Amino acid sequence: MSGEILSIILRRIAVAIPLMLLVSVLVFIVLRLIPADPVAMSMPPNATNEDIEALRREMGLHLPIMHQYGIWLGHILEGDLGRSIAFGQPVSKLIGESLPATIELAAFGALFATAIGLPGGILLFRLRGRPSEQAVDVGSTLMMSIPEFLWALFLILVFGVALNLLPFAGRLPPDMTIPRLTGFLLLDCLLTGNLTAFLEAIRHMLLPALALALGTVPLIMRLLRSSLLDVIGEDYVTMARLRGVPERRVINRHALRNALLPTLSLMGVQFGFLFGGTLLVEVIYSYPGLGNLMVEAVRNTDLPIIQGAALIFALAVLTINLAVDVVYIVVNPKLRRAR
Amino acid sequence: MSLLALKDVSVATEASGRRVDVLRDVSLAVGRGELVGVVGESGAGKSMVGRLIASMLPKGFAPSGGSVTFLGRDLLAMPPRERTGLLGDAIAFVPQHPMTSLNPVLSLGAQFDEHLKRLGQDGKAARRERAVAALDSVHLPRPADLLGRFPHQLSGGQCQRALIAMAFAGKPDLIIADEPTTALDVITQARVMELIDELQRDSETGLLFITHDLRLAAQHCQRIAVMYAGEIVETGPAAALLGDPLHPYTRSLVAANPGIDGPVRRLAALPDHMPGLSGFADLPGCRFAPRCPVRDEACAAARTALTEVAPGRFVRSAGACRERSSLLAGQGDLAGAAVRGEAAPILSVGGLGKTFRSGRDWLGRRRAPVVAVDEVSLDIAPGEFVGLVGESGSGKSTVARLLLGLETPDSGRIVVDGQDITGPFQRTAKQRIALIQMIFQDPQSALNPRQRIGRLVTQSMEVRRPPARWPERLERARDLLGQTGLPQDTIGRYPVQVSGGQRQRVNIARALCTAPRVLVADEIVSGLDVSVQAQILNLLLDMRAQMQISMLFISHDLSVVRYLCSRVAIMNRGRIVEQGPTEEVFRAPQHDYTKALLAAVP
Amino acid sequence: MSAEIAIGAATGTGERPLRRALRSGRVVVGGSILLVLLFCAIAAPLIAPYDPNEQDLLNALKGPFWSDNAEPGFWLGTDNLGRDTLSRLIYGTRVALFVAVCASVGTMLVGTTLALLAGYFGGVIDWLISRAVDLWMSFPPVVLSLILIVGFGVGIGNVILAIVLVDWTRFCRVVRSEVLVIRRQNYVDAARLSGFSHLRTMVREVLPAAAPLIITLMSLEMGIAVIVEAILSFVGMSVEASIPAWGVMIADARNYMYQSAWGLILPILAIVTTVLAFNLLGDGLRRTFDARLQQH
Numbered sequence A: 001m002s003g004e005i006l007s008i009i010l011r012r013i014a015v016a017i018p019l020m021l022l023v024s025v026l027v028f029i030v031l032r033l034i035p036a037d038p039v040a041m042s043m044p045p046n047a048t049n050e051d052i053e054a055l056r057r058e059m060g061l062h063l064p065i066m067h068q069y070g071i072w073l074g075h076i077l078e079g080d081l082g083r084s085i086a087f088g089q090p091v092s093k094l095i096g097e098s099l100p101a102t103i104e105l106a107a108f109g110a111l112f113a114t115a116i117g118l119p120g121g122i123l124l125f126r127l128r129g130r131p132s133e134q135a136v137d138v139g140s141t142l143m144m145s146i147p148e149f150l151w152a153l154f155l156i157l158v159f160g161v162a163l164n165l166l167p168f169a170g171r172l173p174p175d176m177t178i179p180r181l182t183g184f185l186l187l188d189c190l191l192t193g194n195l196t197a198f199l200e201a202i203r204h205m206l207l208p209a210l211a212l213a214l215g216t217v218p219l220i221m222r223l224l225r226s227s228l229l230d231v232i233g234e235d236y237v238t239m240a241r242l243r244g245v246p247e248r249r250v251i252n253r254h255a256l257r258n259a260l261l262p263t264l265s266l267m268g269v270q271f272g273f274l275f276g277g278t279l280l281v282e283v284i285y286s287y288p289g290l291g292n293l294m295v296e297a298v299r300n301t302d303l304p305i306i307q308g309a310a311l312i313f314a315l316a317v318l319t320i321n322l323a324v325d326v327v328y329i330v331v332n333p334k335l336r337r338a339r
Numbered sequence B: 001m002s003l004l005a006l007k008d009v010s011v012a013t014e015a016s017g018r019r020v021d022v023l024r025d026v027s028l029a030v031g032r033g034e035l036v037g038v039v040g041e042s043g044a045g046k047s048m049v050g051r052l053i054a055s056m057l058p059k060g061f062a063p064s065g066g067s068v069t070f071l072g073r074d075l076l077a078m079p080p081r082e083r084t085g086l087l088g089d090a091i092a093f094v095p096q097h098p099m100t101s102l103n104p105v106l107s108l109g110a111q112f113d114e115h116l117k118r119l120g121q122d123g124k125a126a127r128r129e130r131a132v133a134a135l136d137s138v139h140l141p142r143p144a145d146l147l148g149r150f151p152h153q154l155s156g157g158q159c160q161r162a163l164i165a166m167a168f169a170g171k172p173d174l175i176i177a178d179e180p181t182t183a184l185d186v187i188t189q190a191r192v193m194e195l196i197d198e199l200q201r202d203s204e205t206g207l208l209f210i211t212h213d214l215r216l217a218a219q220h221c222q223r224i225a226v227m228y229a230g231e232i233v234e235t236g237p238a239a240a241l242l243g244d245p246l247h248p249y250t251r252s253l254v255a256a257n258p259g260i261d262g263p264v265r266r267l268a269a270l271p272d273h274m275p276g277l278s279g280f281a282d283l284p285g286c287r288f289a290p291r292c293p294v295r296d297e298a299c300a301a302a303r304t305a306l307t308e309v310a311p312g313r314f315v316r317s318a319g320a321c322r323e324r325s326s327l328l329a330g331q332g333d334l335a336g337a338a339v340r341g342e343a344a345p346i347l348s349v350g351g352l353g354k355t356f357r358s359g360r361d362w363l364g365r366r367r368a369p370v371v372a373v374d375e376v377s378l379d380i381a382p383g384e385f386v387g388l389v390g391e392s393g394s395g396k397s398t399v400a401r402l403l404l405g406l407e408t409p410d411s412g413r414i415v416v417d418g419q420d421i422t423g424p425f426q427r428t429a430k431q432r433i434a435l436i437q438m439i440f441q442d443p444q445s446a447l448n449p450r451q452r453i454g455r456l457v458t459q460s461m462e463v464r465r466p467p468a469r470w471p472e473r474l475e476r477a478r479d480l481l482g483q484t485g486l487p488q489d490t491i492g493r494y495p496v497q498v499s500g501g502q503r504q505r506v507n508i509a510r511a512l513c514t515a516p517r518v519l520v521a522d523e524i525v526s527g528l529d530v531s532v533q534a535q536i537l538n539l540l541l542d543m544r545a546q547m548q549i550s551m552l553f554i555s556h557d558l559s560v561v562r563y564l565c566s567r568v569a570i571m572n573r574g575r576i577v578e579q580g581p582t583e584e585v586f587r588a589p590q591h592d593y594t595k596a597l598l599a600a601v602p
Numbered sequence C: 001m002s003a004e005i006a007i008g009a010a011t012g013t014g015e016r017p018l019r020r021a022l023r024s025g026r027v028v029v030g031g032s033i034l035l036v037l038l039f040c041a042i043a044a045p046l047i048a049p050y051d052p053n054e055q056d057l058l059n060a061l062k063g064p065f066w067s068d069n070a071e072p073g074f075w076l077g078t079d080n081l082g083r084d085t086l087s088r089l090i091y092g093t094r095v096a097l098f099v100a101v102c103a104s105v106g107t108m109l110v111g112t113t114l115a116l117l118a119g120y121f122g123g124v125i126d127w128l129i130s131r132a133v134d135l136w137m138s139f140p141p142v143v144l145s146l147i148l149i150v151g152f153g154v155g156i157g158n159v160i161l162a163i164v165l166v167d168w169t170r171f172c173r174v175v176r177s178e179v180l181v182i183r184r185q186n187y188v189d190a191a192r193l194s195g196f197s198h199l200r201t202m203v204r205e206v207l208p209a210a211a212p213l214i215i216t217l218m219s220l221e222m223g224i225a226v227i228v229e230a231i232l233s234f235v236g237m238s239v240e241a242s243i244p245a246w247g248v249m250i251a252d253a254r255n256y257m258y259q260s261a262w263g264l265i266l267p268i269l270a271i272v273t274t275v276l277a278f279n280l281l282g283d284g285l286r287r288t289f290d291a292r293l294q295q296h
């Protein structure tokens, strides 16, 4: 049985690889669309036409587009994403420095989203047919209408400015530094045994992670509710009741387990979006992550960074989807073949 | 004393703003070790009886009178907790849809374990042992192995056996089986019924068997109760009830049921159909009165009651039903009316083959190719009805889709009226549309709910060159409705606004619009009630007589095929294993599969 | 998702859908809010007290009329350059609604067409379109729209184009599954047997069945378009600086939130209200169309 699951998972990974290649093609093409000339931008204003031509050749821009793509892909596979125009540093280094912060933030966001969304969905379901259902329902529509970047601002206004409870800039207080070991701040704090810094880091992460989560929560809630409504009408639920299984157990063991499956596969997509949501949340919370780096690059038209960051974002989404699918495959016996 | 006794039970609800009794004065008893059948058409309230006993009435439904005594205690007066305590333990259930009645994410073992634990069995190992024994008792091979499997890895028959094993595991006093075999193939159905008989014979358990199939009930039950529109109209010993039905409805039911042997008589079809819930309110007296062939003026208002007319036989009537019902005689013999296929064939199919090639699922796993149709050859003469019989998945519907061009065959030839129409649909559409049409199985899905019936039946005129004008279409629509026995006022209605039987007529009318020479009918009566089915079957016979139309009639029901078709082809796993004149094949089947099929007919 | 799929197949009796929709409180509330917003957008020059770009540096960062540092005449206060917040909010509806309508029509056209082709024909076409959707969906929408805007340059037309190019997948995926369900209905086959061409079958039989879902999705898409436009203007990548947009107002006010929180709160409220209105409308329509939800 487990051999079968393993082979399904390997297949699923195999499906992701061509997708990744296509993503890189897409990023490459979009880069070529850009009206701004990357060559002119990386030259001093007094450069001559010959200089430009020389650089063109050096960058391989005279080659056929497929050839250029080949070279570019080759570089990427070697971990070379080019050099930032604005910072003059290798893009891979800049991304490497900022990515762990984003991963940490997104992971916490996803955690919060799950921790709030799933019980919320069960609550919505439990309220079905009650008068309060309508109110809660409109409430969830309202929540759906607030994207994470507005949550981010809103949380700052309430918990930062008005109540002055939580910090909302950066990952640590300005006077605190932690030696960079893994780049994952929480981990580094623990590794260096600095508990105060650990707690501070968590305090700093609370608001941005919550903002990310709140953008996703209503979707999870609604999906779980609607899956539960579907499932509760299924024959096996009726049959469980007819076997005298107590109602609590009918819901928790029979209905919930089945309803979680479609919810889980949606959560894969949603967590991908949530990862993209870090972009603005990081900007708003001055959080030194990938999103901040990218928005900065967009403002400077720093193409190598934009390109690299876009690629990493896509890779992250694919990885998240893959991970969720793997979980789905493991927990869903229906994917096992009929014998 | 009986195990379960319903005494004058009524269940009321609200429909279209009025209070109606979904069940009215239902009295019924099941003794220890007894198998009692509840028979009736769809909507008669059979399931409501089961749900009442399980205290699982739908929202808005509540008992409004009478008593349900189980083991000497009134269930309706029992506190809810105690009542649910009986479920699965003293009262067990066998469901209609075995495939969907087991939780798909739990292994069979886990579900058995949960059940046995609830029954009070301690110790995981002991429970496992009992589960194995239970599966063994329903003759499932390698039971220990089965416990590790998930429902989707089992067949429908296996699932139902497992569910039956679960039901009997707690040695319940009463089992309620609501259409336990309806979702299964004929052969599987026969085996499952045998199993139920066997398990029950060895136990004290009483069994309430709910079904729409009077013959099946008569074959297995000791006593039968016939329901109509929320009332029990007749109860009695099975053999006596089937052999000599007393109530006009029961008589009509028997007369509307084509037999598998004996002379073929034209079916006596009741007019119209059973009223829906909201219609019950307009029937204070005999609820059968609007359709009753022998009613008199008093019937519609008369209060009826179940009265014993012979030892053990009860009939609900306002008085003279029994005497009058004898007026309902069988109708004319049909022998000789059918066309024998001696003329040159109008449809000729040779060596037809279709394999569905390996698609891939979303994980990129290759699916095994399926040989759906394998070397099928078949001829149909003008005016001849040929039956195509086989169980689900045997490839019948694929044959139909190939004939119509909805799928392109891998091999073989299809010739209609001398024209080869084998090619892909685009190329042969013109000829096909004029020559061969299809009547789909499920009229609900076959009729676009957004279009009026007048427009639906003349759909094919819309793309004629030059396009037909509306008055012309209207006229044609009127013709078609007339031909299929539909009232003219249905022309402006939407499909949901007519009854199921009428929808099937609309479906037939549409197929007739281009005046095709051949019709392909795929299970067109399988979703209908017996009395409505009889109407449609008779309509088809009339069409044959009037229009000399030919038909390939696909069905899993041998009795219906015998009634309609002069020749029959038996299909199994994509191949036609036997074909010939219906009477011959049924009298002396050659192929083992045909024999098994015939033996399974109740 | 499953709720969305069930919509079309379950609806369409003879009832007048509009009538039924108007009986839903959500539709009425959402629709009314939108009518008011539409009026603001159209009549902006008539009802706005000031030119939205008119600066009054002496009266910068004033609060709304109920706050302590209010300035008569500036009902909802001013921003850091002394521009009238109310006027900017009113003019901001123009960008928001224009983008919402154009982008949702665009996504609907692209997404529905591809979904129809994929769901109806299946096979290779379906495979290709579905893979394209997978590919697109592997970019977070915000990231993809940013890249596209970098590629196209700023301007309202490009914003709309970017939203269409990002969000067609949302439509395509959901409508495709609906079309797959409809395709399995026998009446589609029956139409073919009556001699309907593929195009006619798609337009006459499949599309009407999917229409309720498409309308619902469009309403939700308008809300999304408003958000995306706000995000892009927040990072300064949307319309030209001279055009007032809510996202720009938020970005400006963010630097002064200690002095004047209302400058930040009001445009946030404007966005949330607009999106809420679209979502209520979409939700209400979904409920009207979805027979399954009505039962519960």
Ligand SMILES: Nc1ncnc2c1ncn2[C@@H]1O[C@H](COP(=O)(O)OP(=O)(O)OP(=O)(O)O)[C@@H](O)[C@H]1O
Binding pocket: B022, B040, B041, B042, B043, B044, B045, B046, B047, B048, B049, B058, B059, B212, B276, B277
């Ligand atoms: N949940 C429900 N809500 C409203 N009406 C219902 C419900 N369930 C059943 N009914 C109605 O109650 C009547 C009796 O239904 P019941 O299911 O008992 O019939 P049945 O004889 O079992 O039919 P079938 O052969 O189709 O199973 C029918 O008119 C049916 O439409």
Ligand code: SF4
Binding pocket: B248, B249, B286, B287, B288, B289, B290, B292, B293, B294, B295, B296, B299, B300, B304, B317, B318, B319, B320, B321, B324
């Ligand atoms: S009471 Fe009258 S209408 Fe009813 S079954 Fe008897 S004869 Fe027919």
Ligand SMILES: [Mg+2]
Binding pocket: B046, B047, B048, B178
């Ligand atoms: Mg029933």
